[in-house]
Amino acid sequence: MKTQHEIIQQGYDALINSLGVVDTIRFIRYFSPGKGDYTQERHQWLDEKTLANVLLEMNELPEDDTNQYDEIIE
Template identity: 70%
Template sequence: MVRTQNEIIKQGYDALIKSLGVADTIRFMQYFHPGKGDYTKEHHQWLDEKTLPNVLEELQALAAEDSHQYEEIIE
């Protein structure tokens, strides 16, 4: 059965209320907002400056900084 977006949103709210209660659901929801601005336009301001070699270099540096990030095995 295909559900509408509104049905899924309602089910999500119901699950949050059941799990957290009304007050904590409201507190949880306050952390989320639709945001503002134009992500596509803004990300081009910094992304267009990067080259693939630069990105790979940054990824390698991050991996070197946190070499234990995948030690935990999730089953």
């Protein structure tokens, strides 16, 4: 069984071999962990909503969003 470090190293190696160093860095930067406390921030907007309101908003969303993953990594 591989250690976590070995898996991470193997993943980096696969990215570098596939994308090259520069594009690997661009890819990793795209998935940065961000800042702030998501749990605390979520309560600021979620505590004001009822389950009925959340379901209503979900039903108002377009059904097929096939372009959600088509953005360009810059």
